[in-house]
Amino acid sequence: MSRTSLSEFDLIARYLSRPATAGRSDVVVGNGDDCAVLALSPGQQLAVSVDTSVVDIHFPHDAPPAAIGHRALAVALSDLAAMGARARWCCLALTLPAADPAWLEAFADGFRELAERSGCELVGGDVTRGALTIGVTVHGEVPAGQALQRRGAREGDLVAVTGYPGRAAEGLARWQQGERNPEHPLLEAYLRPEPRLSAGALLRGLATSAIDISDGLLADLQHLLSASGLGARLDLEALPLATPLRATLELDEVRQRVLNGGDDYELLVTVAAADLAEAQRRLSSLHLPLTPIGRIVDAEGIHGIDSRYLERQGWDHFPEVLS
Numbered sequence: 010m011s012r013t014s015l016s017e018f019d020l021i022a023r024y025l026s027r028p029a030t031a032g033r034s035d036v037v038v039g040n041g042d043d044c045a046v047l048a049l050s051p052g053q054q055l056a057v058s059v060d061t062s063v064v065d066i067h068f069p070h071d072a073p074p075a076a077i078g079h080r081a082l083a084v085a086l087s088d089l090a091a092m093g094a095r096a097r098w099c100c101l102a103l104t105l106p107a108a109d110p111a112w113l114e115a116f117a118d119g120f121r122e123l124a125e126r127s128g129c130e131l132v133g134g135d136v137t138r139g140a141l142t143i144g145v146t147v148h149g150e151v152p153a154g155q156a157l158q159r160r161g162a163r164e165g166d167l168v169a170v171t172g173y174p175g176r177a178a179e180g181l182a183r184w185q186q187g188e189r190n191p192e193h194p195l196l197e198a199y200l201r202p203e204p205r206l207s208a209g210a211l212l213r214g215l216a217t218s219a220i221d222i223s224d225g226l227l228a229d230l231q232h233l234l235s236a237s238g239l240g241a242r243l244d245l246e247a248l249p250l251a252t253p254l255r256a257t258l259e260l261d262e263v264r265q266r267v268l269n270g271g272d273d274y275e276l277l278v279t280v281a282a283a284d285l286a287e288a289q290r291r292l293s294s295l296h297l298p299l300t301p302i303g304r305i306v307d308a309e310g311i312h313g314i315d316s317r318y319l320e321r322q323g324w325d326h327f328p329e330v331l332s
């Protein structure tokens with residue numbers, strides 16, 4: 010038991026904690042005690058989310074360890090982005106088959122780089138032995154009463170999406186086909202997704218509802234519509250099509266990736282038609298496009314697109330594992 014405790018302390022201290030000089034005033038008690046004690050800023054509410062990434066379910070076992078660290082945090086931060094929250098603190102529960110120092114160091118580099126860039130301080134950790142599994146809890150702050158939610162879409166609102174979804178699913182497919190150039194733009198989209206924290210914050214007070222695309226555009230749109238009790242009519246011609254997808258895939262397959270590929274972590278929002286230009290103007294400061302792809306309608310469900318796109322909702326990323 011004592012050996013486990015020592016190893017746990019050692020792993021966290023060596024690979025994941027920051028130098029003491031980097032301490033922040035909002036972290037009253039940080040990593041290393043039984044609990045972290047955190048000070049919420051005045052007028053802010055706490056937004057909390059947890060995500061678990063399991064080897065060969067959520068990421069391939071041979072993915073670069075730095076990318077595994079980055080992704081595990083990115084997918085959790087994406088939920089804060091979807092609420093319009095600012096990232097503040099995170100906790101990491103790491104299950105490892107073995108303590109491989111080189112793997113851990115690279116994993117920690119990927120995790121820490123995104124954590125620091127996002128202002129998200131690691132304030133707690135736990136390490137156990139088992140199949141590689143990464144649990145990340147993120148805590149964010151959002152001005153009281155201003156969190157974006159899935160519910161809130163109104164009839165007539167535009168449905169809009171950030172960036173170019175579909176790239177990550179194709180990136181994973183390329184990885185599974187043996188592509189290993191880490192700078193390949195599609196691989197990069199899968200391995201190092203960028204949580205849209207700044208975009209979410211900029212859309213507070215403007216978007217009427219929001220969700221991040223983790224399962225696929227159509228699947229997550231349906232979550233938003235169910236929460237809002239409404240439907241949507243999409244315009245297939247309006248979908249943003251990423252250049253590297255158009256360059257290599259048939260149009261129909263590109264659209265399948267855009268609508269049903271997961272893992273992009275773009276934001277899907279609804280906004281009043283009169284507010285679209287302002288929303289686009291705000292995101293242009295991030296060089297991030299916001300593309301209207303349809304409209305909220307009173308009839309439940311998703312309309313305006315061929316049923317073959319709806320049939321493939323819920324992209325199966327790892328069929329060989331799950332079958």
Ligand SMILES: [Mg+2]
Pocket residue numbers: 087088091220221223
């Ligand atoms: Mg989400």
